[in-house]
Amino acid sequence: xGADLRKSxxxxxxxxxxxxxxxxxxxxxxxxxxxxSFCDFPPMKDPxxxxxxxxxxLCTDPVFRRSLGVTVIYASVAIPLGVFFALCLALLLNxxxxxxxxxxxxxxxxxxxxxxxVALLWLWIFNPRYGLLNLVLRLVTTVADAWTxxxxxxxxxxxxxxxxxxxVTLLLAGPLIAFxxxxxxxxxxxxxxxxxxxxxxxxxxxxxxxSIVTTLYATLHRLLPVDMQKLHSPGWxxxxxxxxxxxxxxxxWALWGIVIMGMWGVGQMAVIYLAKLQDVPTELxxxxxxxxxxxxxxxxxxxxxxxSPVILFNVVMAIIGTFQVFAEPYIxxxxxxxxxxxxxxxxxxxxxxxxxxxxxxxxIAWMLFLLIVGLTLLAFRIxxxxxxYAGR
Amino acid sequence: xxxxxxxxxxxxxxxxxxVFLITGSxxxxxxxxxxxxxxxxxxxxxxxYPDSVMNAFVGQGHRADIDxxxxxxxxxxxxxxxHEHRVFIVRPSAxxxxxxxxxxxxxxxxxxxxxxxxxxxxxxxxxxxxxxxALTDDRNRFxxxxxxxxxxxxxxxxxxxxxxxxxxxxxxxxxLVREWRSSDTDTKEIGSAGGxxxxxxxxxxxxxxxxTVRVIPRNYPIALHRVHFLRSLRNxxxxxxxxxxxxxxxxxxxxxxxxxxxxxxxxxxxxxxxATMMIPFPVVMIPVYLLYRDLGWVGxxxxxxxxxxxxxxxxxxxxxxxxxxLPKDLLDAARIDGCSELEILWYVVVPLARPxxxxxxxxxxLGTWKDFMGPLIYLNHETQFTLSLSLQAxxxxxxxxPWHLLMAASTVFSLPLIVLFFFxxxxxxxxxxxxxxxx
Numbered sequence: 001x002g003a004d005l006r007k008s009x010x011x012x013x014x015x016x017x018x019x020x021x022x023x024x025x026x027x028x029x030x031x032x033x034x035x036x037s038f039c040d041f042p043p044m045k046d047p048x049x050x051x052x053x054x055x056x057x058l059c060t061d062p063v064f065r066r067s068l069g070v071t072v073i074y075a076s077v078a079i080p081l082g083v084f085f086a087l088c089l090a091l092l093l094n095x096x097x098x099x100x101x102x103x104x105x106x107x108x109x110x111x112x113x114x115x116x117x118v119a120l121l122w123l124w125i126f127n128p129r130y131g132l133l134n135l136v137l138r139l140v141t142t143v144a145d146a147w148t149x150x151x152x153x154x155x156x157x158x159x160x161x162x163x164x165x166x167x168v169t170l171l172l173a174g175p176l177i178a179f180x181x182x183x184x185x186x187x188x189x190x191x192x193x194x195x196x197x198x199x200x201x202x203x204x205x206x207x208x209x210x211s212i213v214t215t216l217y218a219t220l221h222r223l224l225p226v227d228m229q230k231l232h233s234p235g236w237x238x239x240x241x242x243x244x245x246x247x248x249x250x251x252x253w254a255l256w257g258i259v260i261m262g263m264w265g266v267g268q269m270a271v272i273y274l275a276k277l278q279d280v281p282t283e284l285x286x287x288x289x290x291x292x293x294x295x296x297x298x299x300x301x302x303x304x305x306x307x308s309p310v311i312l313f314n315v316v317m318a319i320i321g322t323f324q325v326f327a328e329p330y331i332x333x334x335x336x337x338x339x340x341x342x343x344x345x346x347x348x349x350x351x352x353x354x355x356x357x358x359x360x361x362x363x364i365a366w367m368l369f370l371l372i373v374g375l376t377l378l379a380f381r382i383x384x385x386x387x388x389y390a391g392r
Numbered sequence: 393x394x395x396x397x398x399x400x401x402x403x404x405x406x407x408x409x410x411v412f413l414i415t416g417s418x419x420x421x422x423x424x425x426x427x428x429x430x431x432x433x434x435x436x437x438x439x440x441y442p443d444s445v446m447n448a449f450v451g452q453g454h455r456a457d458i459d460x461x462x463x464x465x466x467x468x469x470x471x472x473x474x475h476e477h478r479v480f481i482v483r484p485s486a487x488x489x490x491x492x493x494x495x496x497x498x499x500x501x502x503x504x505x506x507x508x509x510x511x512x513x514x515x516x517x518x519x520x521x522x523x524x525x526a527l528t529d530d531r532n533r534f535x536x537x538x539x540x541x542x543x544x545x546x547x548x549x550x551x552x553x554x555x556x557x558x559x560x561x562x563x564x565x566x567x568l569v570r571e572w573r574s575s576d577t578d579t580k581e582i583g584s585a586g587g588x589x590x591x592x593x594x595x596x597x598x599x600x601x602x603x604t605v606r607v608i609p610r611n612y613p614i615a616l617h618r619v620h621f622l623r624s625l626r627n628x629x630x631x632x633x634x635x636x637x638x639x640x641x642x643x644x645x646x647x648x649x650x651x652x653x654x655x656x657x658x659x660x661x662x663x664x665x666x667a668t669m670m671i672p673f674p675v676v677m678i679p680v681y682l683l684y685r686d687l688g689w690v691g692x693x694x695x696x697x698x699x700x701x702x703x704x705x706x707x708x709x710x711x712x713x714x715x716x717x718l719p720k721d722l723l724d725a726a727r728i729d730g731c732s733e734l735e736i737l738w739y740v741v742v743p744l745a746r747p748x749x750x751x752x753x754x755x756x757x758l759g760t761w762k763d764f765m766g767p768l769i770y771l772n773h774e775t776q777f778t779l780s781l782s783l784q785a786x787x788x789x790x791x792x793x794p795w796h797l798l799m800a801a802s803t804v805f806s807l808p809l810i811v812l813f814f815f816x817x818x819x820x821x822x823x824x825x826x827x828x829x830x831x
Contacts, residue, residue: 004656007653007654007655008655008656009655010653010655010733011649011653011654011655011658012649012655013649014645014646014648014649014653014733015645015646015649015650015661017642017645017646017701017702017703018642018646018665018702018703018708019661020702021699021702021703021704022661022664022665022668024683024702025676025680025699025702026668026671026676028679028683029675029676029677029678029679029680029683030671030675030676030679032679032682033675033676033678033679036678036679089416092409092412092413093413095401095405095406095409096401097401097406097409097410099410099413102417103413103416103417104821105813105814105817106417106420106421107416107417107420108813108820108824109420109421109424109810109813110420110423110424112758112806112809112810112813113424113806113809114761114762114764114779114780114805114806114809115762115763115764115780116764116780116781116783116784116802116805117427117783117802117805117806120783120784120787120798120799120802121423121426121427121799121802122423124426124427124430124795124798124799125423125426127795129441130438130439130440130441130442130795132422132423132426132448135442135445135448136422139445195402195404198404198405199404202404202405202408206408264420264423267420268824271821271824271825272824272825274825275821275824275825275826276825320670320672323672324672324673324674326674326765327764327765331764331784331787344674345672345673345674348674348677348678349674349765352677352678352681353681353769358678358682361678362678362679364674365672365674365675365677365678366675368672368674368675369671369672369674369675372670372672373670376670
């Protein structure tokens with residue numbers, strides 16, 4: 001017993017710093033915050049218990065409602081997008097190709113940039129008049145406009161022309177005739193060479209994607225001229241109008257800006273995925289190859305299940321992270337335009353340090369905490385069916 | 393069959409993958425390239441509508457050949473667009489407001505007399521003394537026969553003709569230019585000097601203008617001076633040193649206790665430790681702030697580093713996972729040899745756990761260097777500001793217009809982390825991988 005006690009004491013001596021931190025920096029503030037949230041706590045005075053008043057005030061506070069809405073919309077856009085992009089990036093990076101370490105460095109680089117620099121840099125990029133983003137958008141629209149003109153006007157012109165000059169009909173009918181004539185031969189040749197078939201399939205997928213995107217763009221361009229004009233050069237951070245204006249609850253341009261900025265830092269998540277991806281035993285793929293599995297079915301049935309714990313980890317981390325976004329909106333927009341980027345964490349900061357409403361701020365912080373805990377539990381709950389743990 | 397899982401895929405897969413990745417890399421690098429490009433631009437070029445991609449990234453300037461000498465100039469305005477409006481340099485004989493005149497002009501352009509900056513005049517809306525000359529164009533008219541100057545406000549003044557700017561014999565349009573100086577890039581010199589800013593103006597035919605690339609390394613010393621770089625760097629490095637030492641030492645001790653020692657309640661305590669990682673910062677921020685305020689530490693560096701000396705849940709967790717992987721026999725052998733726990737920690741565990749310790753040191757350094765909210769809450773005097781805070785203060789005090797200086801300071805601020813990353817890439821990647829795999 002004496003030896004056991006000595007051993008225990010020694011152990012406690014080692015973890016003593018953390019025990020102190022657990023009480024002073026975690027436990028005490030955690031419960032003190034809860035207590036303050038039920039108090040009226042004016043500056044330089046003692047807290048006074050007022051019951052649920054702060055919480056009832058919260059429910060009727062339009063600024064809080066707006067900031068909660070903004071945070072939830074941001075999270076519901078940014079988390080799925082981020083997790084998905086990072087996964088795609090990691091899957092692409094998981095192939096054994098040349099320059100892998102270069103790509104990994106490039107995608108991770110944004111994570112190294114200090115928050116203030118990121119905020120200032122993107123503030124400059126989002127500058128509606130002189131910024132990089134609108135410059136790129138202008139270039140893209142110039143190209144897209146030219147392309148949609150070809151896409152829409154050229155066929156129409158050709159059809160119109162074929163009425164006047166019969167030789168043009170041949171131009172239109174030519175490919176059709178050629179396909180009918182050489183189609184069987186082409187199919188035969190392709191059947192003999194799976195490589196060419198795959199190559200053509202990939203080309204086909206790319207062409208199809210491009211033409212779908214172009215058609216969508218062109219259709220939108222013709223149907224919604226006003227909104228599309230805005231798409232060419234939005235005001236970004238100073239622009240509170242949602243996109244497009246007909247959709248309710250659509251994030252404002254300013255919020256979209258912060259989402260785009262968040263996507264820049266997605267490399268961190270991708271590197272975490274990548275580490276797990278490279279742990280997947282190759283034997284599984286070899287076995288699947290013998291069974292003749294395609295790339296997609298291997299990804300779907302081997303890769304995704306095996307890295308699902310990391311997906312869950314990333315989702316949980318993203319939930320915790322996105323609900324605490326503070327520095328970027330604080331530096332970039334100060335909450336504006338019309339509270340469209342006033343995230344909850346910023347609202348807490350404002351209430352606590354600017355207006356000195358400590359009790360009220362604590363109540364908001366606790367609502368935030370409950371929200372994060374709730375969503376995390378939900379994520380775990382949903383994941384229970386889908387996450388595969390090796391060896392369990 | 394085609395395989396993109398861990399083996400080298402065939403060429404028809406490799407090419408599209410490379411295309412995607414290269415496009416992605418360019419998109420990811422573009423903001424950083426834009427940051428560096430802006431940091432080398434002159435002020436007038438950052439606030440210029442970029443009409444081409446080249447203009448957006450490279451500062452453009454003009455040189456003019458005046459009397460056989462080449463001058464760096466800034467184009468102010470094209471004058472004499474139409475022939476019927478002849479261009480005169482006149483001296484008004486009565487006072488007028490700066491806003492009434494489209495272009496205030498030097499006393500004697502050819503001798504490069506000092507004049508006020510145009511924007512300055514418009515801002516101050518000062519009364520302009522009649523000794524100042526005016527350049528006429530399609531907005532300010534002058535009739536040489538009657539000697540009447542019509543201002544753009546519609547008011548007429550008597551004025552005397554100084555000189556008529558003759559049209560270029562080859563017919564190229566005329567430009568009002570002013571001499572470009574490297575001091576143009578410092579907003580403080582322009583802003584604070586008030587009426588003392590001197591600038592030489594001239595009218596030059598377009599034929600004599602040549603485009604040049606203007607790269608201004610001088611932005612860097614100016615920017616660093618303006619964000620009080622050395623002072624902020626000293627503050628930041630002090631905090632980094634304290635937090636790195638604190639976090640490594642305390643996390644090592646605590647993780648050792650959790651991983652390699654037996655005591656009652658260990659697993660429960662560890663579970664609680666893990667659970668605390670879920671608590672968002674805003675929840676504990678306020679009471680901790682009040683705690684430090686009662687200790688009288690707000691406005692000092694202490695709140696920003698003292699906490700690190702008590703360990704952090706995440707690092708304890710990482711290090712514990714690492715220590716659990718160490719061979720038990722080695723520790724037992726040391727114990728049999730009569731080593732105390734501290735000796736084991738120092739002579740056995742630390743050498744073995746060096747990669748994990750390096751990782752914690754690196755991440756702590758990164759975190760402290762990048763931290764914004766902590767200094768924002770606890771520091772309130774300018775002399776204590778860290779780099780983050782100084783940069784933000786500089787940006788907000790100017791309403792974010794001196795982009796070239798902001799980007800120069802930002803580049804310098806980010807550079808150490810990028811250099812560190814390239815030197816310690818392995819530690820970084822291993823650290824990130826560990827977070828995911830063990831999590």
